[in-house]
Amino acid sequence: MNPIDPRIHQALDGDIARESLPPELRRVVDRLESAAALLAAAVPPQSAGLETRVMAAVRRPAPSGERVRRLLRWFATPQAVTFRIRPAWSLALAAAIVLLTLVPADERGPALGEHEGIAQFVGRFPDAHSVHVAGSFNDWRTGTIPLEDRDHDGVWRATVVLPTGAYEYMFVVDGERWVPDHWADRLVEDDFGRENSIVIVRATWR
């Protein structure tokens, strides 16, 4: 492929007038424009079949597969939701939530939705008084997911039901010290000079 006189490109790009070119370059411009005109003129006959085909699809309701795929994508994306309720109901609802989240539904554990899985958080903090986990699964709230060290061996644990997907998180020790999960393989910069860990919650863990 040989480079050609740049004025040919300039004329074809409309940067200079074709009339300003010497005759031999104008001939080259004409050749290329004729070639393009051939490609443009040889148009396939307007296909009535195409419009019929497309309109048939337009008139059909959206495939349920697409609806399900949209729903799956929504569930796979961490959704943080907060909502306001009347004060009169708030205490009752809070109590219900506490009851339902702390008391398992049965011996086998909570009934998981189709697009939920289990995330296990484990960290060794022998001198800690409290350890929480905060991340993109709970709007980075520091007090809502406590880890426990039931046997007082310095290893703190929590098992959490979450929608499937990937989340960034850190541990919060004693309410103030942010620590990445060093046992996690996946780390990513948090843009604040530290590193977050990443957990991938899978639907197959039930």
Added chain:
Amino acid sequence: MRPGLILVLLASPLAAQSERDRLEGRVPAVAIPTVDSLVQLATREDLPTEPLVQKALEGGAKHQPAVRIAAAAQAMLGQLRDARALLVRAGDAPPATAAEVTTIYAALKRGLPAPVVERIVAALPHEPRGSALHAVADLATHHFEPDSAAALIIDAARQGLRGERLLDVSTAVLHEVQRGHSRAEAVAVVRRQLPNVPSPPKPAGASVAGARRPGTTALPPP
């Protein structure tokens, strides 16, 4: 039935507050107008807004100064644009969904080179790529060459492994390395096993029984 009800309550978008409301009280007040305007910009450009809100909430939770939070959100908007441009280059038909843009953003954030991400996107045109990209990133984190890692994961996908099962491929490779194989040997061993790589062990029954759902804030301010 009651846990199901909790799931519906937690997941209902109908109850979602506006993004600005989510930031108030959690992010330094001075940063909120900047973050809010970035969210509006992302909305206008059909880019995902949730990662921006999450980044601001994260900065607030970590007691970061307003200027740092604003800078992080601004940088993220540019990275989301780059992620969408990558999807276009890789041949995805528009419009790119928020989930797809976020997936690509996350892969690039994990350090995968853009050409490798493009290659995976192009090789899996009709399905979510999150697991495939994380699988490749997992191997790259352990110093596997990203192109070779991508080739293995793409091969696994072509042999019928889908979604989360692709993570099992990278896990299997890393196990082979732990057993003493070189990286090249580990890849070869797992390639021979495809598509029958082992699934991960399930968590112990006791820990699953104690699993909790995170409580979301339900109380209005006093």
Added chain:
Amino acid sequence: MRGDPSDTEVVARVLGGDREAFGLVIHRYETGLLRFATRMLGSRDVAADAVAEGLVRAYRHLASCRDPSRLRTWLYRIVANRCKSYLSRRAVGDVPLEEAPPVADSTDNEASLERAEQLALVAQALARLSPDKREAFVLKHVEGLSYQEMAAVTGERIPTLKMRVHRAREALLQVLEDHA
């Protein structure tokens, strides 16, 4: 033509529930989109599939077309991506080229035959270009898009697109001169 609704009006009608109005969109743009896809894929039948899929996608995602006055560019972008998808699924190699139908000309058989031969030559040269350069040349010189419009269709920067168009021109010219 007086009385024809603008693209903005048509989009508003479709989004307002008048799905039959989408027929106007198809009618308006199918010729150009089919021509573009045929030059990209080398086969009219495959091009028809790509354009049909693209138009159905466009209908389903019409609400996300942020600027309906630029509907044309948005449609080209969807079809360009469909074409890329088709091309990436093929084994690496030349685009298969259908026999181009001779250009019908009832008055001068010799001239029409010569044009048909020239078209076959040009189409072959186009097929040998990489998909990126082929796309850039077709969008610029066959579909008549400006570089700004091409940037909106492809997501590429204008200097990149100019470079691809220039290289495509040089390659085509080489073929034409070799067979002159």
